[in-house]
Amino acid sequence: MAEETWRNYLENKNSKPAPLKGIKVLEIATLLLGPGGPGFLAKLGAEVIKCEMPPMGDTVRNLVPFGYYFREHGCGFTHPNLSKYWIGLDLHKPEGQKIFLELAAKADIIEENMRPGVLEKWNVGYRQIKEINPRIIYLSKNGYGQWGQYADENRPSNDGGSQAASGFAWMSSFPGKPPLKSRLYIADAYGGLMGEIPVLAALHYRERTGKGQYIDQSNVEPAVQWVAPAMLDYSANKVVENRAGNSVPYAAPHNAYPCEGKDSWCAIAVMSETEWGALCNVMGRPELASDPRFATLLDRKRNEAELDSVIGEWTADLTPDEAMERLRAAGVAAGKVATMKDIVEDKQLRHRGYYKTLDHPEIGSYEAFNTPYILSRTPSEIRLPAPCLGEHTEYVCRQLLDMPEEEFVELLLDNVFE
Numbered sequence: 001m002a003e004e005t006w007r008n009y010l011e012n013k014n015s016k017p018a019p020l021k022g023i024k025v026l027e028i029a030t031l032l033l034g035p036g037g038p039g040f041l042a043k044l045g046a047e048v049i050k051c052e053m054p055p056m057g058d059t060v061r062n063l064v065p066f067g068y069y070f071r072e073h074g075c076g077f078t079h080p081n082l083s084k085y086w087i088g089l090d091l092h093k094p095e096g097q098k099i100f101l102e103l104a105a106k107a108d109i110i111e112e113n114m115r116p117g118v119l120e121k122w123n124v125g126y127r128q129i130k131e132i133n134p135r136i137i138y139l140s141k142n143g144y145g146q147w148g149q150y151a152d153e154n155r156p157s158n159d160g161g162s163q164a165a166s167g168f169a170w171m172s173s174f175p176g177k178p179p180l181k182s183r184l185y186i187a188d189a190y191g192g193l194m195g196e197i198p199v200l201a202a203l204h205y206r207e208r209t210g211k212g213q214y215i216d217q218s219n220v221e222p223a224v225q226w227v228a229p230a231m232l233d234y235s236a237n238k239v240v241e242n243r244a245g246n247s248v249p250y251a252a253p254h255n256a257y258p259c260e261g262k263d264s265w266c267a268i269a270v271m272s273e274t275e276w277g278a279l280c281n282v283m284g285r286p287e288l289a290s291d292p293r294f295a296t297l298l299d300r301k302r303n304e305a306e307l308d309s310v311i312g313e314w315t316a317d318l319t320p321d322e323a324m325e326r327l328r329a330a331g332v333a334a335g336k337v338a339t340m341k342d343i344v345e346d347k348q349l350r351h352r353g354y355y356k357t358l359d360h361p362e363i364g365s366y367e368a369f370n371t372p373y374i375l376s377r378t379p380s381e382i383r384l385p386a387p388c389l390g391e392h393t394e395y396v397c398r399q400l401l402d403m404p405e406e407e408f409v410e411l412l413l414d415n416v417f418e
Contacts, residue, residue, distance in 0.1 A: 018045020019378035034113030036192025042083035086387035145218035162187035166223030174245035191219040252300035257315040265337035360385040
């Protein structure tokens, strides 16, 4: 069945219609939480116009993830801004606000991640936009939402703040260690994707009723869902779960184990007694399945350090791939802990067309990744690399807004676009 559905998919995907073709999105957003969501819509075929504010524009252009620039570009900018058109607008100026309103009048969706009330001060908030476009779907997303105590206090937030406020940083570290905030901007990445669920729901509602609506998203609230079991434990039992590293209450063994080779690891997660018995057989230690120290999940949790030591002794003589393949053949969930080299060279990802080589006018050739899902009838696609500063200003104004050339040149000379 799967083979029939996906036969010649990669060869034919560009001949099929994108699911959001014809949908127009206006983005005024920074970092990853804001641009990430419209980035998904762009890959699904929406026409996304990214509006950047002078003098800094999208601040992620100038952040230096992992300590370096790549050919004068902040690496965090390239992926969430694929397939977008660009315009720079100074919304402090009436002329910039006027152009934004003209774009908003033609838009289906507006997404922003400024602090509460900022865009209303610039006369482009939801209440002002809906007067000229009552069908607009307007998504505001920031750390704590648009209302409530924290919003009223105008608290600043970012990915790190959301990880901390959601309990994720507390739960992610190891016993005896400080809380651990992931450097991978996972709260922003997850929040960016979560924000598009209500956007698509609002599009469906508008198709039935003709009415747009306002969407308020707090970035902390999606992240709180990650810690649901620990929340339930406190709600029911008043137990505050402590940091446990790779260990979880419902499975053992559940860890990453050292393998042959420098800094090589294999992750193993046993979720049933059947899997535990299979693991013991693969290790050549069938007697461990009935050993009083490890016979049940409760026994294994009580003696988890000793259990991890036994498994680590076995994996130490195997490469991660060898350990993974032996366990996989026995029906035990295991995986090599991949490095960036492993991910870029991964045969499965390449077989499914996950990577695409792009030619950027400043960066040059580089690989971008597609959406983490595949639609059989309406595929996603990367059409453009991330935009350069000033790249599409004339196109947006002259082609999309039908702006006369004289007006465009005058605004350009008045620095409305920079």
